Amino acid sequence: MSEKMVLMQGNEAVTEGAIAAGVRFYAGYPITPSTEIAEIMAKRMPQVGGTFIQMEDEIASIMAIVGASMAGKKVLTATSGPGFSLMQEGLGYACMVEAPIVILDSMRYGPSTGMATKVSQMDLMQTRWGTHGDHWVIVLSPSSVEESYQLTIRAVNLAEKYRNPVIVLSDETISHLREPIDTSISPTIVDRRLPTEKAGYLPYKTDESLVPTIANVGTGFRTSFTGLVHSESGFQTANGHVAEALVERLRDKLFNNLDDIIQFETDRVEDADILFMSFGITARGVSEAVESLRSHGRKAGSLRFITLFPFDDDRVRKAAGNGRTIVVPELNSGQLVLLVKRVFGDSRKVVPMNKINGDLISPQEILSFLREENL
Amino acid sequence: MSNDNRFELRMTGSGGQGLILGSIILAEAAIMEGKIVTQSQVYGAEARGGTTKAELVISNKHIAYPKVTDPDLLAAMTNEGLKQYGGGISRKTEVIIDSSVMSAPDFLDEENCRGLLALPIRSTLISRLESELGLNIVLLGIIEGLTAIVEVEILRKAIAMHVKKQFLNLNMKALDLGMEMVEAQAKTGIRI
Numbered sequence: 001m002s003e004k005m006v007l008m009q010g011n012e013a014v015t016e017g018a019i020a021a022g023v024r025f026y027a028g029y030p031i032t033p034s035t036e037i038a039e040i041m042a043k044r045m046p047q048v049g050g051t052f053i054q055m056e057d058e059i060a061s062i063m064a065i066v067g068a069s070m071a072g073k074k075v076l077t078a079t080s081g082p083g084f085s086l087m088q089e090g091l092g093y094a095c096m097v098e099a100p101i102v103i104l105d106s107m108r109y110g111p112s113t114g115m116a117t118k119v120s121q122m123d124l125m126q127t128r129w130g131t132h133g134d135h136w137v138i139v140l141s142p143s144s145v146e147e148s149y150q151l152t153i154r155a156v157n158l159a160e161k162y163r164n165p166v167i168v169l170s171d172e173t174i175s176h177l178r179e180p181i182d183t184s185i186s187p188t189i190v191d192r193r194l195p196t197e198k199a200g201y202l203p204y205k206t207d208e209s210l211v212p213t214i215a216n217v218g219t220g221f222r223t224s225f226t227g228l229v230h231s232e233s234g235f236q237t238a239n240g241h242v243a244e245a246l247v248e249r250l251r252d253k254l255f256n257n258l259d260d261i262i263q264f265e266t267d268r269v270e271d272a273d274i275l276f277m278s279f280g281i282t283a284r285g286v287s288e289a290v291e292s293l294r295s296h297g298r299k300a301g302s303l304r305f306i307t308l309f310p311f312d313d314d315r316v317r318k319a320a321g322n323g324r325t326i327v328v329p330e331l332n333s334g335q336l337v338l339l340v341k342r343v344f345g346d347s348r349k350v351v352p353m354n355k356i357n358g359d360l361i362s363p364q365e366i367l368s369f370l371r372e373e374n375l
Numbered sequence: 376m377s378n379d380n381r382f383e384l385r386m387t388g389s390g391g392q393g394l395i396l397g398s399i400i401l402a403e404a405a406i407m408e409g410k411i412v413t414q415s416q417v418y419g420a421e422a423r424g425g426t427t428k429a430e431l432v433i434s435n436k437h438i439a440y441p442k443v444t445d446p447d448l449l450a451a452m453t454n455e456g457l458k459q460y461g462g463g464i465s466r467k468t469e470v471i472i473d474s475s476v477m478s479a480p481d482f483l484d485e486e487n488c489r490g491l492l493a494l495p496i497r498s499t500l501i502s503r504l505e506s507e508l509g510l511n512i513v514l515l516g517i518i519e520g521l522t523a524i525v526e527v528e529i530l531r532k533a534i535a536m537h538v539k540k541q542f543l544n545l546n547m548k549a550l551d552l553g554m555e556m557v558e559a560q561a562k563t564g565i566r567i
Contacts, residue, residue, distance in 0.1 A: 007403050007412070033418065117419040177441055178399065178414035180406045287439035363440050 005180040010148045010170060011036035011078075013181060014104055015044055017152030018076045020187050023102070024050035025073035027064035029057050029083060032116040033172040034106040037078035058083035062090030066099045070225060072216030074156055078104035081123055082113050084130070091165055092131035095250065097225040098204075098212065100159035100192060102152070107171040107331075109358045118358030119172040121280060121331040125338075127167045128309050134247050136254050138166040138261060139309040141279040145179035150187075151306070157190035158261065162253055163211050169308060171331075173281045173360060195221060203234040204246075210253035254310055262315055263306040268294065269321035272301025274375060277320075277328050277340050279305040281360060286329060288363035293370075299323075305336070313343045320344075325375055329353040329361050351375065382433040382524060383443040386514065387460040388452030390427045393511030396537060398429035401515060404525040404533035405433045413441035417460075426453065428460045433524060448522065449488075450514055452496070453477065464488050471517060473497055492521070494556050500549065508542070509549035516553015527554070 008016070014037055018026075026041040038054065045052035051068070055061040058079055065075035079087060084105045094101050107123045109115035127139045138158050142148040148170060155166040195201055195213040203223045206212045215221030224234030229243040237243075254261060265283075267290060269275060274293070276286045283304040293300035303319055305311075316339075320326070326348050328337040337352040344350055353369050355361050369375075384401070386394040395416045402412040410433050417428040430443040444463070449470045451457035454477040461480070464470065470483055470491045475498035483491050500506060500513050512534060519530055531547060538546045 005406050007399065007406055007414070117417075172418065173415070173441070176415060176418050178402060178412075179438075179441070180412060281441075284439050284441060291439065360442060362442070362444055364444060 004182050004184040006183065007178050008145055008149075008181050008183075009036065009176060009178050010142075010145045010174040011106070011176070012040055013145045013149040014076075014078065014152045014168070014170070015040045016183055017149040018102070018156060019044060019048055019050075020149075020183070021153040021156035022074040022189055022191075023076045023156060024048065025065065025068040025075045026050070026077065027053045027055050027061045027068070027075075028077045028079065029055050029061050031058075031080045031083045033108055033175045034078040034080050034104060036175070037104060041076075058086035059090060062087040062094070062101070062103070065101050066090060066094050066097070069099045069101050070097070070214070070217050072214075072219070074100070074160065076102045076104065076152075076156075078106065080106050080108045080116075081110070081126075084123060084126060088126075088131040091137070092133060092135060093227045094165045095131070095135040095137065096227045098163040098250075099165065100163050100214075101165050102155045102159050102168065103165065104152070104168045104170060106175040107169065109172075115358050117172065119281065119331060119360060120356070120358065121171060121282065121335070123169065124279075124308065124330075124332065124335040127169055128311075134251070136164070136251050137309060138162070138164060138254065138307070139169050140166065141169045141305060141308050142174060143280050143283045143304065144174065145177055146181040147306075148174060149181055149183060153187045157188070160192045161190045161211070162257070162261075163192065163214065164254065169280065171281050194219075198222075202232040204230060205232040206249065210249050210256065258310060258312050258315065261307055261310060262312055264315075264319050265302075265304040265306055266319055267302040267304075268299075269301040269303060269319065269323065271299050272321055272323040273299045274301070274325045274327065274370070275320060275323035276300070276302045276366075277305070277326055277336065278302070278330065279308055279336060282329050282331060285361045285363045285366060289366035292363060292367060311339055316340075316343045323348070325349045325351065327351045327353055327366075327370070327375065329355075329366060329369075331355055331361065380435050381438070382448075382522070383446045384431045384433075384448045384450070384518065385428065385443050385446045385460065386430075386450045386452070387426065387428045387456030389456065390423055390425045392427075392452055393508075394427060394452065394514070395429040397511035397515050398431045400512075400533045400537055401518070401525070401530070402431055402433075403536060404530045407529050407533065408525055410435060411438050413438050415442060426455045426459050428456070448518060450518065451477070452510065452514065454480075469521065471514075471521075475499070492517075492560065494560065496556070499552065499556060503552055504545060504548055506545055506549075509545055512546045512549035513553040513556070516550040516555075517557050518553075519550070520554040520557030
């Protein structure tokens with residue numbers, strides 16, 4: 001192990017990843033279990049020449065980072081379920097104006113204020129469908145402190161590259177876990193594309209990338225942002241053709257680049273007769289269960305979603321091998337399993353495994369579950 | 376470190392005793408020796424006197440599941456801590472209790488744990504070092520004395536990273552005291 005290894009908490013790794021990626025603006029409203037991110041950013045942002053603002057609530061927080069992003073800053077906010085609910089309005093707006101923003105949602109337990117200090121994976125579908133209307137976001141799911149660092153960097157890069165909101169979906173356990181990580185390697189940094197010609201500049205005119213350049217506010221370009229359907233000029237229209245083309249482009253700018261965006265981690269899926277599909281902290285119990293099953297001669301494998309959305313059925317099908325049974329453990333009443341069932345229909349046996357008491361799924365529980373279900 | 380390459384420690388007690396800091400210090404010492412660790416704690420409003428728990432897993436290889444499932448060592452610094460987080464132990468588990476604040480629990484015997492080490496931790500700290508602070512470091516000394524999980528000098532280095540200069544001497548003495556208590560356990564400790 002490298003001597004550069006430092007012990008870091010998940011939330012701290014997010015802040016250090018963000019700073020390494022170039023984030024220089026943070027606006028937020030502290031909420032357990034993401035609070036340390038705001039606390040650390042309050043100290044770190046001024047140290048690196050950035051700005052920290054504690055806002056009056058989460059609606060203001062997300063709108064502040066949208067504004068700062070459109071003015072040229074790389075931005076982050078962090079929250080948890082109750083705050084993420086408030087942010088949904090701003091998230092939709094960010095999708096529509098194509099603001100490169102990163103939101104960290106550290107999942108705690110339950111609907112409403114739930115249990116603030118307990119872990120869950122109950123916000124999965126909220127990341128995808130929390131705000132109204134057809135829209136597309138990128139959702140990344142770390143399963144360790146190291147990955148909290150790496151994926152925050154990746155989230156900032158993807159936001160800038162595709163001019164789109166990116167959500168890092170963490171949870172209470174990863175947020176507060178401490179593990180050694182190596183932050184000494186310089187990350188690859190992606191910057192947004194800027195326009196060059198002021199004359200004739202249209203804020204939403206695109207090339208074959210389908211990603212418009214951003215004229216950062218204050219750089220002398222005439223620009224316009226609105227949540228209303230807008231033409232290339234950025235001005236509102238109720239023209240159905242323009243609306244259709246806009247919403248299609250918002251989808252296609254991501255879906256034309258799925259190879260770049262989608263990442264899985266697979267472990268011995270090729271010959272697996274029982275395959276686990278999971279994400280985030282749950283994948284770590286799965287990993288140990290697979291190890292234990294293999295050591296007893298059972299052909300087990302694992303597919304971990306690093307990118308949760310966009311979710312591409314074909315890619316999941318190809319990555320999943322031929323195992324006849326798929327078990328989907330998750331800390332909710334069954335959200336990821338809906339997607340997995342959609343992919344496989346009746347062609348495989350898809351078995352949900354759910355835990356909703358605020359604790360993790362341990363490797364031992366996975367092994368007992370298989371015995372109880374005769375899998 | 377046991378044969379399965381994984382050492383699991385759970386410490387429980389009262390918020391303010393510094394058990395979470397203790398687990399972080401031991402984690403950092405292990406990292407300095409090139410080991411892998413995962414450190415976690417019960418998270419809530421325990422900072423001021425509630426019952427708290429800190430957990431540490433140390434391994435020579437990648438740690439998949441980060442939480443303690445079958446502790447090698449359970450250290451309970453209050454009765455309430457033992458009640459709340461004393462479950463989930465096995466015949467693998469060595470249990471340490473502070474006999475100056477709690478009596479040996481009757482539910483522990485040779486059937487359900489590896490051994491019980493009852494040491495008057497708090498009272499010895501007060502009488503020997505005239506301090507109420509440093510209980511967590513005395514406990515680290517006891518853990519080190521029992522397991523030699525890291526090099527003592529590296530543990531000292533990790534402690535120095537976390538304590539203010541004016542308290543460094545006290546904390547080093549606290550560490551020595553803990554190790555001494557283990558050595559002297561035949562006289563002062565109760566073992567089953």
